[in-house]
Amino acid sequence: xxxxxxxxxxxxxxxxxxxxxxxxxxxxxxxxxxxxxxxxxxxxxxxxxxxxxxxxxxxxxxxxxxxxxxxxxxxxxxxxxxxxxxxxxxxxxxxxxxxxxxxxxxxxxxxxxxxxxxxxxxxxxxxxxxxxxxxxxxxxxxxxxxxxxxxxxxxxxxxxxxxxxxxxxxxxxxxxxxxxxxxxxxxxxxxxxxxxxxxxxxxxxxxxxxxxxxxxxxxxxxxxxxxxxxxxxxxxxxxxxxxxxxxxxxxxxxxxxxxxxxxxxxxxxxxxxxxxxxxxxxxxxxxxxxxxxxxxxxxxxxxxxxxxxxxxxxxxxxxxxxxxxxxxxxxxxxxxxxxxxxxxxxxxxxxxxxxxxxxxxxxxxxxxxxxxxxxxxxxxxxxxxxxxxxxxxxxxxxxxxxxxxxxxxxxxxxxxxxxxxxxxxxxxxxxxxxxxxxxxxxxxxxxxxxxxxxxxxxxxxxxxxxxxxxxxxxxxxxxxxxxxxxxxxxxxxxxxxxxxxxxxxxxxxxxxxxxxxxxxxxxxxxxxxxxxxxxxxxxxxxxxxxxxxxxxxxxxxxxxxxxxxxxxxxxxxxxxxxxxxxxxxxxxxxxxxxxxxxxxxxxxxxxxxxx
Amino acid sequence: xxxxxxxxxxxxxxxxxxxxxxxxxxxxxxxxxxxxxxxxxxxxxxxxxxxxxxxxxxxxxxxxxxxxxxxxxxxxxxxxxxxxxxxxxxxxxxxxxxxxxxxxxxxxxxxxxxxxxxxxxxxxxxxxxxxxxxxxxxxxxxxxxxxxxxxxxxxxxxxxxxxxxxxxxxxxxxxxxxxxxxxxxxxxxxxxxxxxxxxxxxxxxxxxxxxxxxxxxxxxxxxxxxxxxxxxxxxxxxxxxxxxxxxxxxxxxxxxxxxxxxxxxxxxxxxxxxxxxxxxxxxxxxxxxxxxxxxxxxxxxxxxxxxxx
Numbered sequence: 001x002x003x004x005x006x007x008x009x010x011x012x013x014x015x016x017x018x019x020x021x022x023x024x025x026x027x028x029x030x031x032x033x034x035x036x037x038x039x040x041x042x043x044x045x046x047x048x049x050x051x052x053x054x055x056x057x058x059x060x061x062x063x064x065x066x067x068x069x070x071x072x073x074x075x076x077x078x079x080x081x082x083x084x085x086x087x088x089x090x091x092x093x094x095x096x097x098x099x100x101x102x103x104x105x106x107x108x109x110x111x112x113x114x115x116x117x118x119x120x121x122x123x124x125x126x127x128x129x130x131x132x133x134x135x136x137x138x139x140x141x142x143x144x145x146x147x148x149x150x151x152x153x154x155x156x157x158x159x160x161x162x163x164x165x166x167x168x169x170x171x172x173x174x175x176x177x178x179x180x181x182x183x184x185x186x187x188x189x190x191x192x193x194x195x196x197x198x199x200x201x202x203x204x205x206x207x208x209x210x211x212x213x214x215x216x217x218x219x220x221x222x223x224x225x226x227x228x229x230x231x232x233x234x235x236x237x238x239x240x241x242x243x244x245x246x247x248x249x250x251x252x253x254x255x256x257x258x259x260x261x262x263x264x265x266x267x268x269x270x271x272x273x274x275x276x277x278x279x280x281x282x283x284x285x286x287x288x289x290x291x292x293x294x295x296x297x298x299x300x301x302x303x304x305x306x307x308x309x310x311x312x313x314x315x316x317x318x319x320x321x322x323x324x325x326x327x328x329x330x331x332x333x334x335x336x337x338x339x340x341x342x343x344x345x346x347x348x349x350x351x352x353x354x355x356x357x358x359x360x361x362x363x364x365x366x367x368x369x370x371x372x373x374x375x376x377x378x379x380x381x382x383x384x385x386x387x388x389x390x391x392x393x394x395x396x397x398x399x400x401x402x403x404x405x406x407x408x409x410x411x412x413x414x415x416x417x418x419x420x421x422x423x424x425x426x427x428x429x430x431x432x433x434x435x436x437x438x439x440x441x442x443x444x445x446x447x448x449x450x451x452x453x454x455x456x457x458x459x460x461x462x463x464x465x466x467x468x469x470x471x472x473x474x475x476x477x478x479x480x481x482x483x484x485x486x487x488x489x490x491x492x493x494x495x496x497x498x499x500x501x502x503x504x505x506x507x508x509x510x511x512x513x514x515x516x517x518x519x520x521x522x523x524x525x526x527x528x529x530x531x532x533x534x535x536x537x538x539x540x541x542x543x544x545x546x547x548x549x550x551x552x553x554x555x556x557x558x559x560x561x562x563x564x565x566x567x568x569x570x571x572x573x574x575x576x577x578x579x580x581x582x583x584x585x586x587x588x589x590x591x592x593x594x595x596x597x598x599x600x601x602x603x604x605x606x607x608x609x610x611x
Numbered sequence: 612x613x614x615x616x617x618x619x620x621x622x623x624x625x626x627x628x629x630x631x632x633x634x635x636x637x638x639x640x641x642x643x644x645x646x647x648x649x650x651x652x653x654x655x656x657x658x659x660x661x662x663x664x665x666x667x668x669x670x671x672x673x674x675x676x677x678x679x680x681x682x683x684x685x686x687x688x689x690x691x692x693x694x695x696x697x698x699x700x701x702x703x704x705x706x707x708x709x710x711x712x713x714x715x716x717x718x719x720x721x722x723x724x725x726x727x728x729x730x731x732x733x734x735x736x737x738x739x740x741x742x743x744x745x746x747x748x749x750x751x752x753x754x755x756x757x758x759x760x761x762x763x764x765x766x767x768x769x770x771x772x773x774x775x776x777x778x779x780x781x782x783x784x785x786x787x788x789x790x791x792x793x794x795x796x797x798x799x800x801x802x803x804x805x806x807x808x809x810x811x812x813x814x815x816x817x818x819x820x821x822x823x824x825x826x827x828x829x830x831x832x833x834x835x836x837x838x839x840x841x842x843x844x845x846x847x848x849x850x851x852x853x854x855x856x857x858x859x860x861x862x863x864x865x866x867x868x869x870x871x872x873x874x875x876x877x878x879x880x881x882x883x884x885x886x887x888x889x890x891x892x893x894x895x896x897x898x899x900x901x902x903x904x905x906x907x908x909x910x911x912x913x914x915x916x917x918x919x920x
Contacts, residue, residue: 009819011819057822064650065692166692167685170689173829179692212812217817217818219818530627536812609649610648
């Protein structure tokens with residue numbers, strides 16, 4: 001079938017939103033309330049459908065608005081401003097924070113990399129509560145800094161929260177939200193965004209039209225609201241087209257991998273208990289455990305880009321973290337309910353793109369709203385959406401078009417004047433120290449937090465993505481180069497990733513699968529992720545230049561892949577991508593040292609609404 | 612006389628089959644653990660019915676499609692977000708339980724009543740569609756009961772194809788045992804089709820259709836009547852969800868010579884699959900001899916029925 005035989009259709013709306021997450025939820029909530037306000041209806045009229053109210057439509061990539069996101073603990077400042085009478089019980093799986101602990105985990109296995117600085121911390125903290133620390137290999141820190149504390153906050157499942165918000169929005173009848181509809185790209189004319197193009201449907205994996213081909217529709221709008229997250233293709237295309245503001249850059253990322261677990265009967269953790277951990281399975285990996293109602297826990301780890309391991313693997317590290325004696329005493333006997341992973345844009349304010357331009361505005365995590373110092377992103381994302389909503393209402397009231405200048409005045413000004421910006425400025429350099437090492441990183445976070453951002457530890461030369469060492473360098477003194485070569489050959493022949501064999505060679509014990517909570521990564525996909533890949537769409541992960549991949553020695557994309565969707569290709573050359581295993585976390589993009597992976601808009605992914 | 616059909620599709624939500632389903636006994640009777648948190652999809656059998664209805668309506672001028680959905684209003688609203696871009700329809704919503712523990716008889720009564728209340732529905736042009744196993748715990752009885760309540764005696768179960776022919780008659784293919792089809796022909800509507808998988812793929816999402824549908828969907832949801840269809844007073848002694856069965860059998864055949872034309876996984880025949888099903892054709896000629904009575908006559912075999920193999 002020829003693409004040219006089928007005409008691409010177009011449709012006009014007033015506002016089109018890309019991605020439905022907390023930020024777009026905040027935006028649409030603000031707008032839909034105004035649309036229901038009789039005092040505001042006169043100026044919230046559609047320009048494209050005269051006589052009708054403003055036509056607002058949102059397209060979400062995932063198959064449902066509650067799929068593929070994360071559990072969080074949040075101070076909920078912004079959420080409570082939007083919902084002053086919010087009762088946590090209204091939202092399934094949510095509850096108030098009742099207890100919060102910051103726990104330093106020592107290494108009971110002797111397998112993690114612990115430089116001298118980390119060993120000093122181990123010893124120092126071990127003196128705080130020596131008996132308990134020896135038994136649990138962990139130290140509960142006596143104080144949680146105010147900047148990290150989530151006291152009076154909420155534990156939430158963002159999947160359930162999104163469903164709750166989406167249901168309120170849809171019942172208002174004022175806005176339309178369409179899941180299962182990926183947006184391929186922004187439509188840009190003369191430096192003005194005039195809408196979006198939806199993905200083509202009815203194609204083969206390479207995007208070639210096949211049976212049932214329907215070219216993606218052009219949805220034209222006076223305002224395009226981009227809230228498609230940290231690795232959303234529309235946001236990244238805007239970054240490419242318009243560039244980043246001077247001084248701003250995106251260097252720090254992380255994969256957040258989590259599970260939702262039915263806690264065992266013997267677990268005495270109360271709903272609302274929040275545990276933050278650091279120090280294990282590698283010093284750079286932070287962990288979390290949030291207890292929800294009905295003996296359910298949301299738990300996981302963050303694997304950051306400044307973990308300089310060439311065999312980054314979130315899943316294997318997650319299992320070792322769960323089996324740490326301090327954590328395992330709560331989890332042993334539990335069962336996996338749900339599993340998932342996502343990328344976090346950890347550059348925060350410093351990774352902020354152009355927030356507005358002619359005809360578009362950026363909100364949420366992709367707009368640099370995540371705060372890595374306070375460990376908070378949902379509340380900030382929601383608030384940026386609310387701020388844009390208020391700005392849009394103001395512009396419509398004043399009859400002003402959505403130009404860059406007007407959006408600067410109405411939205412960016414609100415954001416700059418708010419707590420989101422103030423806290424983001426404090427956090428801006430908070431994690432730079434981690435580029436020098438774990439101990440420097442902790443010191444830097446402490447300094448930034450306690451001094452209000454006035455004191456920081458600089459990043460020095462910086463390792464991060466640019467500085468990932470070779471396998472031989474990383475395992476120097478722990479695995480001899482010949483053995484590494486042997487493992488390379490064996491895994492290439494078996495077409496599996498390297499990390500399992502290398503980690504075991506480095507002293508990490510095999511995982512004792514129990515079939516309930518400790519399961520293979522593929523079982524996690526089946527039991528917890530329920531990944532779907534509908535037919536009729538092109539592959540969304542594309543290796544741009546095969547020769548570049550063939551010459552790539554590290555192939556971090558394979559090691560980091562959350563769903564084992566990227567595997568070694570034949571002969572260890574070009575990797576292969578199986579989208580039926582892809583959870584759309586986007587980690588492959590920022591882990592590709594050659595920037596040779598294109599992460600496009602794709603349908604499907606996780607089918608769990610509990611994350 | 613117009614040739615268009617008035618197609619009513621009965622279809623509601625079921626939990627996303629990818630979720631882990633666990634039956635529990637609650638104060639109001641049996642249910643699924645965390646049922647309100649489970650994402651929903653349109654019952655896959657009914658989804659086929661809807662897609663077939665939309666396709667038939669598109670091929671037949673002056674046709675209309677209604678979707679009659681019985682389910683919790685809030686969840687129906689969410690379901691509409693995922694299906695309203697697939698096919699053009701008018702929603703008739705009824706607010707009630709859509710769990711696996713409703714009573715088929717009550718469900719059929721509610722659906723029939725909702726259909727009778729559809730304004731502008733011409734019952735002489737009615738094609739009543741639904742899923743073969745919908746709302747019946749796989750018993751396949753609900754659509755039959757809805758049809759009976761509406762006085763439709765031409766009923767077809769496990770339908771894979773409905774062909775509207777130029778003379779106004781309708782040819783229906785029903786699945787029968789042995790991987791074969793039973794082909795029937797009737798003069799025209801009204802009839803009941805409880806669909807199997809049909810022959811159409813899931814249609815692509817069409818944003819324009821979605822926008823048009825949604826304008827009428829929200830008012831339909833707002834005026835949804837609340838009904839009781841639970842099996843009140845029924846004592847469920849034990850409850851279990853269908854077990855996931857994996858009966859995959861891989862038969863590897865050793866070949867003496869390597870054939871470049873075949874992949875290593877082999878062809879379907881190598882895996883022991885059946886050849887394509889052959890088709891039985893059963894002609895059921897229907898003439899209406901009086902109000903409510905039907906006289907079925909064989910066109911050729913002296914009182915019997917002709918089977919074409």
